[in-house]
Amino acid sequence: MIPTILMAAPVANDWITLDFVSLGQNFWSATFDGLTFGSIYALVALGYTLVYGVLNLINFAHSEVFIMGCYAVFFTLSFLGFGPSAPNLGIGQIVVNLLLALLAAIVASALTAFLLERLAYKPLRKRNAPRLVFLITAIGASFTIQYLIFLWRGPVPEQALTMFQTKPIFEVFGTIIYSDQILIVTAAVIMMVVTERFISKSRTGRGIRAVAQDPDTATLMGVNKEKIIITTFVIGGILAGAAALFYVMKIPSGVVYNGGFILGIKAFAAAVLGGIGNVRGALLGGLLLGLIGNYGQILLGNSQWTDVVAFLVLVLVLLFRPEGILGTSLGRSKA
């Protein structure tokens, strides 16, 4: 059986294949692409992880925090005159434009996260609502934002914008690595390291960990819980904004009202895979999920399988190791 599968060339209308040949051929390009997507997942996953660590809440609306960032990137770049074809700009100009877009995305996402916390979650916390109420509010908020965007922009994805011409930088294992891959992975890893340092070293970070560990005791020790919670949401928003820029860079046609939905589920799966509530776990989980998704897609022969594979990973992790790979919670992570 297996040799025939290995030999068989993929037939176009096969809905599922076990195409090891093609996986072997494209292994390295799938790896580098997977790492690129993985870093985007990881940035979004951090938002889930931080909020989950502090509030024990799956913030379903985080995918909308992310998509608001995508819209901010789109509008900024349109305003700056970017179009479907790559602009002929110097490197300095590109950097300035991208930084502007990044800034806009971060502001939009952080603002969305802030408003979300203030308008939806804070009233519930005041009344000490049960978990189910929080979850339903979260999904309702996610839905509301999604359809506000839908009413505003309609069901059609926004025009694809190319930020710069991707250039081959160097070659590893016979595979060319492009400038955008380098940029995204490097920037994402830097952001995650900064976040990690911030949470483990800074005073606010210590407050976040304290609230995650025991909100009541933290309050008694003089930590301003409300301030910590809002900071956590804003940090999640900032990282989601950065993820939004990279996402639009990678998938220019992805700016659509429900574009955050699947990405949100994948990012959550990544957070669970690495160990929810764990900052390093989010990075590891994101990168792993990016790789698994890309390998699975090539192996099974249809790009739609990435979503299914990510979902299966989530279920399998929950089945066999629900605490995730790294497993420790935000509160117990070492300084």
Next chain:
Amino acid sequence: MSMFDGPKPLDTAKSDQANAKMESSGVPPGSSAAVPRPNRKFGRWSDCWREMPRQKQWLILIPIVIVAFLLPVVNPPFITTEPGNDWPLACQLMAIYALVAVGLNIVIGYAGLLDLGYIAFFAVGSYTAAMLTSPDSAFIKIPYLWTLPVAIAVSMFVGVLLGLPTLRLRGDYLAIVTLGFGEIVRILATIIPAMKGQPGFQNVGHPPGVGADGIPIFANSNGTPWYWLTLSILIIMLFLVGNMERSRVGRAWIAIREDEDAAETMGVPTFKYKVWAFALGAGVGGLAGALMGGQVGFVNNQKFDVVTSILFVAAVVLGGSGNKVGAILGGALVAYIPLRFTAIAEYKFLIFGLALVLIMIYRSQGLVPAKQRLLAYGTKAYAAVRRQNAENARRPGTPDGSSGSGTPPTTPVPNAEGSAS
């Protein structure tokens, strides 16, 4: 299992019951269901209702059921969705949504598990009906009505399959896994050739019977017979779910919803009952899906998007989670409002999404709140309370609440197990 060991005389049962907080339905702890609270309209109604003897309840119920059956025929002005939407078909959609809400209410309202991918079970039911009856599918064909139990069985199986890995964990994971699953079913329907993706299945079967003019009674455009079928099934389901709610299973669900750890400590096998709740909910969803598939006559991958799932959740939450009557009302409203007020139909997702948030913030118990009450011997207990009250009224000055037969005491509540009417 001491708490759930079958019949007990009321007075000993009373002492077994703990004083649980009804956080999720917003009833403040310490308020007794047996003492009517005059400032709450629905509460007063449901208290009246519960204190009635069975015969009197039937006397009121039967006309309501008759009116419900006559609904598509009389086409009441102001309420009707015409012109714009066919009224019998609108009734059918309302009945389907009500059925869905009753099923989802088992999962969300009783067991307190958030299922955000309920549409997946609906889809499984629809596809089961379609693949077993439509000429487009390669499977064996069976009569349409037989697909209903098959659809229930298949979706229950899928429910168990999905529940087993996730229900051992805290409820939050279930929410995200079901949300993902709702999307996965749609993707699978797209990429698996046997499920035919967008072309889908035409001419899904329908119940037998041909009218005088040679047109099948259960034609796709003929809403009335479909509505009657769905309503009958809904009523049967209400009986089953009501009995389930009053049984040991129902009490276990509510115990799990209120405090899972405490329930586990008291000997409730929480995992088992959570899987049961999830599977039964899935079964009802599958049934509703099969009915929908038969009525529309066409099943493809475009109808089962996750947003509809959120509408279902909105239906349960709007009506009052944990309350069958509320679920029916919520389901019917969610189907009815976009059909009746076509001007706002475009905004329905926004409206119901916003409604979810606002309800949770301002009235988390929904339109018809579930109340804690004695479940096991409800009617008898309330009769006893009434008798006692009458006696106390005759003999003023007698301290009530200590005479041991389910009297509403002045001390905090004796009745902890239940909710829902």
